[in-house]
Amino acid sequence: MITMAATAKPIFSLLLLARLSATLVAILLLSWALYFTTSFLPHTLSQRDLIYSVLHPLLMVIGFILISGEAILVHRWLPGSRKRKKRVHLWLQGVAFTSAIFGIWTKFQGREGVVANFYSLHSWMGLLCVSLFGVQWLMGFLTFWHRGEARMIRIQVLPWHVFIGLYTYGLAVVTAETGLLEKLTFLQTNGVVLKHCNESLIVNGLGLGLAMLCGVVILTTVSSKQYQSIPKTKVMYSDNKYLTP
């Protein structure tokens, strides 16, 4: 069987779709946070608490999910050496992790202690997700970045790194979905927001955008590397040998 390897286009289309979904998510979230501020008003009505309340979804979605998605995609588009890709990947994941920690910290402000906050499925999933992310980042740092590591150990750990990385990314998106659902249900139940209104549309659209982004990022990652990297001019046979015209 002969497979024509005109494959530069699929990966380009997937990356474009990922960026479009990410842009849509960012626009919807910013519109929600900037134009519907009353939905984020805390009981205290203080300006400081309002800022913390708005900062949580912004840091979690833009700082954590969008940036860690971009860090995952780095291996698919960034030109240059593996070392360079790993460095950018690690730094972006570091920024995402810092945003996540700061995002959770905003929720600890103005309440009675840390433990009192963790009552919802959303908060438990969030804690699990950010803890896994932190462990994964540390392991990635030690096994992939540390120059003294044995090559065999790195090769053995790689599939686990990819699996836990994608699992944590999916968990982050699901956690954000539960956060959106919790917030919108709370607002609708209290009559602050109508079931059919622009704000509900924006929040539901944001949830759909996140689901789409998650699918595209995972698909781009699991698409065969070999499939992506063969130049257009080569023909591939089923025994994996290439013929260049």
Ligand code: HEM
């Ligand atoms: C990756 C995304 C997210 C993660 C990891 C996450 C994590 C967390 C955690 C750990 C808490 C508990 C902190 C505390 O209550 O002291 C929390 C609370 C909260 N989050 Fe998120 N969050 C995410 C996204 C969102 C989004 C998009 C919203 C939408 C507005 C949101 C809304 C809330 C609300 C209303 C609370 C307070 C009520 C509760 O604890 O369930 N979160 N979040």
